[in-house]
Amino acid sequence: MTxxxxxxxxxxxxxxxxxxxxxxxxxxxxxxxxxxxxAFGPVLMYFVMGATIFSAYALxxxxxxxxxxxxxxxxxxxxxxxxxxPVYFFGARVRKLxxxxxxxxxxxxxxxxxxxxxxxGLMGAATVLAFVPYLVIQLKGAGMVMSAVTxxxxxxxxxxVYGVVTVYVVLGGVRGVGWTNVVQGIAMLIVVWGLxxxxxxxxxxxxxxxxxxxxxxxxxxxxxxxxxPTSDGQYxxxxxxxxxxxxxxxxxxMKCFTARSAKLVQLSAVLYPTFLFFLVPLLFIGYxxxxxxxxxxxxxxxxxxxxxxxxxxxxxxxxxxxxAILAASMSTGDALLHAGGSILVRDxxxxxxxxxxxxxxxxxxxxxxxxxxxxxxLFVLQHSGRVSVVDLLLLAYxxxxxxxxxxxxxxxxxxxxxxxxxxxxxxxxGAAVGLFVLQQVAPETYAVFNPWGLQIGAIAGALNLLTxxxxxxxxxPMDEEHLSTYALD
Amino acid sequence: xxxRLAIVYFVASTVLLxxxxxxxxxxxxxxxxxxxxxxxxxxxxxxxxxxxALAWMYRKGIGx
Numbered sequence: 001m002t003x004x005x006x007x008x009x010x011x012x013x014x015x016x017x018x019x020x021x022x023x024x025x026x027x028x029x030x031x032x033x034x035x036x037x038x039a040f041g042p043v044l045m046y047f048v049m050g051a052t053i054f055s056a057y058a059l060x061x062x063x064x065x066x067x068x069x070x071x072x073x074x075x076x077x078x079x080x081x082x083x084x085x086p087v088y089f090f091g092a093r094v095r096k097l098x099x100x101x102x103x104x105x106x107x108x109x110x111x112x113x114x115x116x117x118x119x120x121g122l123m124g125a126a127t128v129l130a131f132v133p134y135l136v137i138q139l140k141g142a143g144m145v146m147s148a149v150t151x152x153x154x155x156x157x158x159x160x161v162y163g164v165v166t167v168y169v170v171l172g173g174v175r176g177v178g179w180t181n182v183v184q185g186i187a188m189l190i191v192v193w194g195l196x197x198x199x200x201x202x203x204x205x206x207x208x209x210x211x212x213x214x215x216x217x218x219x220x221x222x223x224x225x226x227x228x229p230t231s232d233g234q235y236x237x238x239x240x241x242x243x244x245x246x247x248x249x250x251x252x253x254m255k256c257f258t259a260r261s262a263k264l265v266q267l268s269a270v271l272y273p274t275f276l277f278f279l280v281p282l283l284f285i286g287y288x289x290x291x292x293x294x295x296x297x298x299x300x301x302x303x304x305x306x307x308x309x310x311x312x313x314x315x316x317x318x319x320x321x322x323x324a325i326l327a328a329s330m331s332t333g334d335a336l337l338h339a340g341g342s343i344l345v346r347d348x349x350x351x352x353x354x355x356x357x358x359x360x361x362x363x364x365x366x367x368x369x370x371x372x373x374x375x376x377x378l379f380v381l382q383h384s385g386r387v388s389v390v391d392l393l394l395l396a397y398x399x400x401x402x403x404x405x406x407x408x409x410x411x412x413x414x415x416x417x418x419x420x421x422x423x424x425x426x427x428x429x430g431a432a433v434g435l436f437v438l439q440q441v442a443p444e445t446y447a448v449f450n451p452w453g454l455q456i457g458a459i460a461g462a463l464n465l466l467t468x469x470x471x472x473x474x475x476x477p478m479d480e481e482h483l484s485t486y487a488l489d
Numbered sequence: 490x491x492x493r494l495a496i497v498y499f500v501a502s503t504v505l506l507x508x509x510x511x512x513x514x515x516x517x518x519x520x521x522x523x524x525x526x527x528x529x530x531x532x533x534x535x536x537x538x539x540x541x542a543l544a545w546m547y548r549k550g551i552g553x
Contacts, residue, residue, distance in 0.1 A: 071516075071528050078506040081536040085499050088543055089492075089552050208524025215518055215526070222526040223516045232508040239507050263553065270547045273540040283529070 004149045004319035011323055012164050015183060015330070019168020019176035026175060029359045033173035033366060034104040034342045035257040038095075044178045045268040048255050048335075049084075050275030051185035055134075056141025056329035059192070060298040062279055066286025068296035070226025073283060075238045080276040083246030084269055090247075090411055091256045091265035097486060098257040105339075106253040106403065107347040113410040113486050114421035115478070121352015123403060124343045126429050127250045128373075130399035131340045133392035135377040136384065138333035141298075143381070145325045148302055148318075155382050162337075165330050166374045169338045170367045174258055177334045184327035189278055191324035195317065196281015199288050202310050207284055214287050221290050241401070241455045248400035248407065251339035301325070341370030395436040398457030402428035405465040409472070414488050420472035428464025432456055491551050498542060505535055 026032040040048065058076070065073035094109065103109040107127065111120025139158040146157020168176040200210040214222060224230055230238075247253070259265045285304055292307060294300045305318050345365045349355050357365065405424055409416035435456045439446040450459065483489060504510055515531035522530040546552060 071526075074529055074532050077529075077532045077536060078511070081506060081532065081539055082499055082503045085539065085543070088546070089496075092553055206524070208521075211521065211524045211526060215521075219518060222518050223528050224512060232512040235512070236507040240503075243503065266547055266552065270540070270543040273536050273543075276536060277533075280533070 002149075002319070003315055004322055007319040007323050008146070008149050008326065011183075011187075011326065012161070015180045016164050016168055018179045018183065019172040022168070022172030022175040022179045026173070028363065030346070030362050030366075031102070031104055032175075033363045034254070034346065035098070036174045036178065038099055038257060039260050040178060040255075040258040040264075041260055042264060042267060043182060045255070045259050045264055046271055046275075047182040047185035048178050048258070049087075049252065049268045049272060051181040051188065051327075051331035052252055052255070052335040053332075054188065054275065054278065054328055055332035056138050056325055057332075058279065059188070059282065059325055059328040060141055060144075060301055062282040063286035063289055063294075063304070064296060064298050064300050066221070066283055067289050067294055067300055069228040069230055070221035070290075071223055072226050072228055072230040072235060072238075073286060075235060075242070076279055077276065078239045079242035079246060080279070081273070083243045084272045086247040087252075087256070087272075088266050088269035090407065091269060092262035093411055093487065094253070094256040095259055095262040095265045101485070104254065104257050105343055105346050106248075106250045106407070107343065108351060110403070110406050110410050110421070111347075111351055114406070114416075114418045115482065116418050116422055117352055117354055119406070119421050119425055121348055122425055122429060123250075123406075124347025124352055126399050126402065127343050128340055128348070130396040131251075131336050131373075132377060132380060133396045135333060135336045135340070135373070136380050137393065138329045138336065139377055139381045140384070141325055141329040142333070144298070144302075145322045145329075149322050155378065158381060159378055161326060161330065162333065162374055162378065165334050165337060166371055169334050169341075170370050174338060177338050178258070180334060181331045184331035185275075187327040188324050188331075189275075191320045191327075192278055192281050195321060195324075196284045198317075199304060199310070200284050203288055203292075203307070210284070210287060210291070213291055218290050221287070237455060237458070241397075241458050244404055244461060245397060245400035245457060248403045250343060250400070250403075251335040253403075253407075254339060254342075337370050337374055340373045341366045341368075344369040344373070391440065394439075394456060395432065398432040398436070398455070398460055399429070401457040401461040402432060402464055404461065405468050409468060410486070412488075413472075414483055415472045415477050416468065417472055417475055417478045419475050420468045420470075423471045424464045424468030427467040428460045431460035431463050435459065491549070495542070495546055495551055499539070502535055502539055502542075506532065 026037055031037055062073060062076060097109060101112055103112060107120050107123035110123060111117065139162055142161040143154030143158030146152055146161060147154045168180060200207045204210040204213060220227060224235055256265050285301060289300050289304055294303050305321060345362055350357055402425060406421050516528055518526045520527055
């Protein structure tokens with residue numbers, strides 16, 4: 001047994017134990033399973049928000065993006081700088097309304113505001129659709145690491161890791177997700193910073209010295225357009241579109257309901273940038289890979305560790321990088337599984353289909369849904385030769401953008417009413433799915449509809465917003481009593 | 490009122506991060522700060538400024 005085996009399996013055992021203990025706490029009802037009885041304190045909130053957002057994709061994809069596209073990779077920092085700010089503004093209100101109305105999901109809050117089961121159910125269904133490819137890439141990351149550590153088939157490794165995740169999510173609910181996220185968040189921060197400073201030091205004598213060499217040998221990778229190349233317009237579109245959907249991802253949004261107080265939601269938005277800085281060392285590793293001629297794919301992080309110049313410390317570093325990648329994959333994957341299972345039951349079955357289930361039945365159904373979703377994601381991973389997960393991600397990122405007009409109009413605009421929300425969401429989700437399908441099956445026709453190659457999510461979002469505003473202005477507002485329930489008086 | 494000003498500030502900070510502002514002002518290697526290229530330092534500076542702005546708003550209770 002190597003060090004890597006010890007670290008990885010020790011870590012898996014630890015999170016499993018945490019999940020089991022987490023499951024023994026709390027009331028056990030829906031509000032507990034989904035929103036932790038609305039009692040999360042500052043440490044939990046900090047790591048839940050930060051670790052959920054930073055996925056295996058961020059860890060593996062950031063250095064890869066530096067190698068393939070140079071400074072275009074900074075767009076991740078750029079959208080993070082403002083992407084989470086909306087949570088500061090709407091988060092406190094969402095937390096208060098959630099407690100007052102008993103809501104535990106985003107779709108439930110929005111569906112309630114517009115008194116529409118259709119909106120509630122459609123948002124839930126679209127969310128689950130968006131989660132699948134996002135979950136599959138987390139599994140892919142976990143499978144890659146386990147394969148590197150144990151030599152197993154990637155699918156087997158992913159199954160083992162996500163078996164552990166499923167157990168702690170099913171038993172521990174959101175508390176299981178939160179507690180393990182603290183461990184995973186700390187692990188990621190320490191390993192990534194350690195590695196990001198150590199690699200430039202070991203290879204070039206320091207970060208500054210490394211950039212001296214990049215300036216001398218590959219200055220093109222430090223400014224746009226870079227080796228991609230990325231045009232100014234493309235870069236701007238990447239940043240803006242990412243900002244639009246960022247605060248709307250349901251698995252992050254619904255964590256507003258878990259906070260102990262409204263003020264605490266704002267505090268997590270304030271502290272979020274400290275988590276963002278953790279991408280900086282990944283950029284450093286990316287630039288080291290540029291100088292070393294590393295591969296421009298998601299294996300580049302592990303490739304860097306095999307550099308002979310790093311000497312005998314390789315195996316130890318490898319063990320901890322494997323640990324960090326697993327932590328990144330699991331801290332995002334657990335939130336997706338937990339939110340996906342909860343949303344499938346609460347939003348699609350109870351909300352959309354109107355099934356009147358008891359609290360106990362709902363919680364039980366959520367647990368079953370989590371297992372089903374996990375198995376389904378594994379199935380997609382195994383067949384991802386035929387289904388391109390990267391293509392599906394394009395659709396996934398277009399979905400949360402469709403929630404933005406409804407959430408903001410619902411919280412801040414008195415005139416927004418039921419027909420406007422139904423029309424806006426239908427047009428938005430319909431356009432996103434329609435354009436995506438068209439792009440896949442008939443690229444020439446798609447090009448006629450989208451001559452400038454704009455992002456699907458942005459086009460659908462604009463149509464959504466336009467429809468919502470037009471219909472709202474053409475129809476009467478909802479009654480005063482209803483609006484005052486949502487603090488719109 | 491203070492909430493409106495805050496929103497204006499964050500819209501302005503977004504403008505700083507995209508074309509034409511980012512691409513004309515910040516898309517350069519020099520001046521380097523602590524060895525990092527200016528194109529990166531600039532984005533980090535905006536993040537730091539937004540962090541300070543949010544922390545100040547939180548202390549003043551803006552947006553509650």
